[in-house]
Amino acid sequence: DSGVTQTPKHLITATGQRVTLRCSPRSGDLSVYWYQQSLDQGLQFLIQYYNGEERAKGNILERFSAQQFPDLHSELNLSSLELGDSALYFCASTLGAISYNEQFFGPGTRLTVL
Amino acid sequence: DAKTTQPPSMDCAEGRAANLPCNHSTISGNEYVYWYRQIHSQGPQYIIHGLKNNETNEMASLIITEDRKSSTLILPHATLRDTAVYYCIGLSGSARQLTFGSGTQLTVLP
Numbered sequence: 001d002s003g004v005t006q007t008p009k010h011l012i013t014a015t016g017q018r019v020t021l022r023c024s025p026r027s028g029d030l031s032v033y034w035y036q037q038s039l040d041q042g043l044q045f046l047i048q049y050y051n052g053e054e055r056a057k058g059n060i061l062e063r064f065s066a067q068q069f070p071d072l073h074s075e076l077n078l079s080s081l082e083l084g085d086s087a088l089y090f091c092a093s094t095l096g097a098i099s100y101n102e103q104f105f106g107p108g109t110r111l112t113v114l
Numbered sequence: 115d116a117k118t119t120q121p122p123s124m125d126c127a128e129g130r131a132a133n134l135p136c137n138h139s140t141i142s143g144n145e146y147v148y149w150y151r152q153i154h155s156q157g158p159q160y161i162i163h164g165l166k167n168n169e170t171n172e173m174a175s176l177i178i179t180e181d182r183k184s185s186t187l188i189l190p191h192a193t194l195r196d197t198a199v200y201y202c203i204g205l206s207g208s209a210r211q212l213t214f215g216s217g218t219q220l221t222v223l224p
Contacts, residue, residue: 105157
């Protein structure tokens with residue numbers, strides 16, 4: 001158990017819909033990272049937040065957005081969903097803003113878009 | 115971050131050492147070599163990292179060549195639970211995100 005929690009575990013929705021994925025980092029960690037793992041693209045970094053502020057952006061689509069709240073949990077919002085958005089979404093956390101410390105990953109949310 | 119190259123798959127007999135190679139010939143002086151693994155759709159798990167010197171922890175050993183162009187992750191006594199995809203990642207100290215390649219699918223055989 002990494003100490004990172006993600007909800008829900010599974011999500012099934014239809015094209016065009018909007019969903020919110022939630023992540024709670026390990027106690028004391030200030031940084032949250034979001035990753036997407038699809039069959040054709042592998043594990044890809046989406047975005048990082050540190051203590052409430054966006055710190056780094058990867059291949060995140062404009063239809064996706066994220067935020068980190070004062071209690072440090074983070075939410076990833078996916079809108080106008082397409083079939084290709086079906087994937088595993090992981091969040092990870094670290095103590096600091098720079099990732100040379102190991103990242104602790106949550107169990108993931110499996111999103112299926114029908 | 116350095117581009118890394120790993121074999122797509124390897125087998126290892128249970129109880130034997132698993133040696134997973136990684137080529138990172140473009141690695142720069144301030145980039146660390148990190149290893150993570152992912153067991154069947156679970157969240158990736160950190161294993162070990164190093165800069166120049168060989169490293170060992172309770173999970174594995176990391177051997178980095180003197181020119182730092184390649185490294186080997188060693189699982190000394192592989193078990194069936196070590197079956198996973200192993201990722202070798204080059205990461206600078208200022209980087210924020212992990213860039214995962216295709217990794218090596220290690221299958222430990224009974």
